Amino acid sequence: MNKTETKTGFEKLQKPSRMRTVLEVEKPKESKQTFKRLLQYFVDERKLLIGLLLAVTMGVLCNVYAPKLQSQAIDSITQGAFGVLTQRLGLMLAIYLIYGLTSLFQSRLSAHLSQRVVKTMRKDLFDKIIDLPIKYVDQHAHGDLMSRMTNDVENISDTISQSLSSLVAGILTIIGTVVMMFSLSWQLTLLSCTTVLLTVLVTKKLAGWMRRFYRQKQILLGRLNAQIEEHVIGYQTVVAYNRQPQIVEDFSLTADALTKTSIRSDILSGLMGPAMNVINNIGFVIIAVCGGYFAIHGMISIGVISAFIVYARQFGRPINELAQIYGQIETALAGAERVFAILDETSESSEGSCQVPLSEGRIQFENVDFSYIPEKQVLYDFSLEIRSGHKVALVGATGSGKTTVVNLLMRFYDIDSGRILIDGTDIRDIERDTLRKDIAIVLQDTVLFTDTIRNNLKYSNPSADDEQMRKAARLSYCDKLISQLPRGYDTLLSSSGNNLSQGQRQLLAIGRAFLADPKILILDEATSSVDTRTEKHIQDAMINLMKDRTSLIIAHRLSTIQDADCIVVMDQGRIAEQGSHDELLAKKGKYYELYNTQFEGKAI
Numbered sequence: 001m002n003k004t005e006t007k008t009g010f011e012k013l014q015k016p017s018r019m020r021t022v023l024e025v026e027k028p029k030e031s032k033q034t035f036k037r038l039l040q041y042f043v044d045e046r047k048l049l050i051g052l053l054l055a056v057t058m059g060v061l062c063n064v065y066a067p068k069l070q071s072q073a074i075d076s077i078t079q080g081a082f083g084v085l086t087q088r089l090g091l092m093l094a095i096y097l098i099y100g101l102t103s104l105f106q107s108r109l110s111a112h113l114s115q116r117v118v119k120t121m122r123k124d125l126f127d128k129i130i131d132l133p134i135k136y137v138d139q140h141a142h143g144d145l146m147s148r149m150t151n152d153v154e155n156i157s158d159t160i161s162q163s164l165s166s167l168v169a170g171i172l173t174i175i176g177t178v179v180m181m182f183s184l185s186w187q188l189t190l191l192s193c194t195t196v197l198l199t200v201l202v203t204k205k206l207a208g209w210m211r212r213f214y215r216q217k218q219i220l221l222g223r224l225n226a227q228i229e230e231h232v233i234g235y236q237t238v239v240a241y242n243r244q245p246q247i248v249e250d251f252s253l254t255a256d257a258l259t260k261t262s263i264r265s266d267i268l269s270g271l272m273g274p275a276m277n278v279i280n281n282i283g284f285v286i287i288a289v290c291g292g293y294f295a296i297h298g299m300i301s302i303g304v305i306s307a308f309i310v311y312a313r314q315f316g317r318p319i320n321e322l323a324q325i326y327g328q329i330e331t332a333l334a335g336a337e338r339v340f341a342i343l344d345e346t347s348e349s350s351e352g353s354c355q356v357p358l359s360e361g362r363i364q365f366e367n368v369d370f371s372y373i374p375e376k377q378v379l380y381d382f383s384l385e386i387r388s389g390h391k392v393a394l395v396g397a398t399g400s401g402k403t404t405v406v407n408l409l410m411r412f413y414d415i416d417s418g419r420i421l422i423d424g425t426d427i428r429d430i431e432r433d434t435l436r437k438d439i440a441i442v443l444q445d446t447v448l449f450t451d452t453i454r455n456n457l458k459y460s461n462p463s464a465d466d467e468q469m470r471k472a473a474r475l476s477y478c479d480k481l482i483s484q485l486p487r488g489y490d491t492l493l494s495s496s497g498n499n500l501s502q503g504q505r506q507l508l509a510i511g512r513a514f515l516a517d518p519k520i521l522i523l524d525e526a527t528s529s530v531d532t533r534t535e536k537h538i539q540d541a542m543i544n545l546m547k548d549r550t551s552l553i554i555a556h557r558l559s560t561i562q563d564a565d566c567i568v569v570m571d572q573g574r575i576a577e578q579g580s581h582d583e584l585l586a587k588k589g590k591y592y593e594l595y596n597t598q599f600e601g602k603a604i
């Protein structure tokens with residue numbers, strides 16, 4: 001096997017990419033700390049936890065005491081004490097019955113406990129993801145976030161339900177068994193304990209490796225999910241460019257790496273059982289040889305040897321189980337680390353204490369500098385004043401920073417320096433919710449949800465009544481379109497509105513913005529061509545919507561913004577010029593160039 005073949009699939013896949021940066025940033029945390037945090041989720045369910053611990057303790061007591069009774073029963077046969085024998089057998093029967101009942105309780109309680117912990121964890125995670133700054137979501141593959149929410153949490157849940165009672169029972173059984181063994185023969189007990197040392201060493205080594213592979217496995221699973229998600233969403237583009245073979249190849253590459261890592265991880269967990277068996281058998285040999293020797297020399301009775309053989313098995317089984325559980329817990333901890341890494345991200349704070357609704361909708365950008373990533377500045381010394389009720393258009397080549405201006409006004413990102421004021425108040429002093437309540441945004445990539453048209457329209461204002469909703473639909477020219485649908489406002493949009501055309505979706509988005517009744521309006525003019533009739537409807541709807549509101553339009557076609565109060569021409573993050581359409585044409589500068597380019601039918 002050459003050197004490359006010895007690498008895991010995971011290592012081979014470590015190609016430079018944006019994902020890689022993300023993966024490398026998340027260094028594993030202290031497992032003790034992760035364990036403590038995971039434990040806290042259980043402590044919060046203390047009633048169930050205490051119930052489970054009681055049931056487990058009861059079961060262990062029964063299990064540990066039964067062999068002693070067995071030893072006494074055997075010795076009573078050799079001594080001919082049949083009264084004692086019947087009594088011991090009766091007691092053993094009662095103990096096994098109680099053991100059966102506690103096992104039943106244990107499995108029920110542990111199922112409830114694990115599912116409740118997982119539910120809380122999923123909720124925390126979802127609340128967090130919903131609250132994360134746009135910046136974080138932008139920089140992380142969505143499939144990976146989903147993978148943490150589903151696979152990692154599921155793994156923690158499986159581990160909890162399978163291992164928690166075994167873990168507690170195992171520890172208690174070992175303690176109880178050692179006490180009982182000591183009460184029978186301290187010499188044999190000490191000899192049996194030599195195997196424990198061996199077990200601990202082997203377990204620690206194997207579990208460490210398992211955890212490493214699990215981490216790799218989950219990262220690859222996250223990447224696989226991200227690939228699937230991207231290609232399902234962008235399926236049309238994939239098919240249009242005949243990229244199916246390429247994406248199948250990319251998918252296979254990740255899937256192969258995942259398979260290799262999974263096989264290695266499975267082999268390791270499979271090794272745990274046989275390794276423990278070997279160690280146990282060594283323990284049996286020690287008891288058989290030394291126990292026989294002690295019995296011949298009259299140091300212990302036959303009953304004690306029989307009890308020791310049961311105890312040795314009882315002692316070995318939880319050690320075996322603990323060894324395997326330790327491996328599982330290690331992998332669950334690796335999953336928990338990935339979950340906690342998201343929980344530890346700083347939420348988008350609502351900062352700013354001002355909750356007073358915007359009064360006029362006057363916007364001022366003052367010497368704003370901004371960069372998404374430190375080494376690449378996007379806006380330079382950007383200053384602009386938009387008076388209340390005015391209509392301002394941002395134009396400029398692609399990548400010149402138009403969308404960025406909007407992102408900053410919405411506080412999706414915070415500026416590096418300068419100020420943005422609305423009605424004279426710095427937007428950092430306004431509570432985010434208050435700020436966003438008075439700003440509506442209509443993007444060219446309209447987002448609709450798999451829900452009824454009614455709920456999609458009311459998304460911006462759930463308390464609006466049907467009358468207001470119909471009025472908004474009328475003003476946004478989508479009432480006709482809705483009336484032609486089989487169930488009108490109750491028509492269910494399938495897969496996020498894919499059963500509507502892009503133009504129709506945009507009309508609904510305008511209707512939604514109407515219902516929000518905002519002071520400030522942001523319009524991202526659609527670049528995609530829709531039929532002329534729909535385009536006219538969209539334009540008329542936008543004109544209606546802009547009436548008496550401060551509007552900021554990201555314009556792609558200069559023909560639609562000639563009546564704007566001010567046109568701002570952006571060039572590489574700076575304002576190149578600004579003024580009315582006529583003023584800018586007269587200047588014969590950048591705008592004039594752009595206008596002529598479009599007039600000649602070329603793209604800007």
Ligand SMILES: Nc1ncnc2c1ncn2[C@@H]1O[C@H](COP(=O)(O)OP(=O)(O)OP(=O)(O)O)[C@@H](O)[C@H]1O
Nearest residue numbers: 138372373378396397398399400401402403404405
């Ligand atoms: N999330 C992001 N992270 C890093 N850089 C970004 C991000 N979004 C945009 N940029 C960069 O910022 C610059 C300005 O982008 P912006 O989207 O504001 O341009 P635009 O004028 O709106 O372009 P278009 O007309 O194509 O929509 C571009 O160089 C772009 O690569």
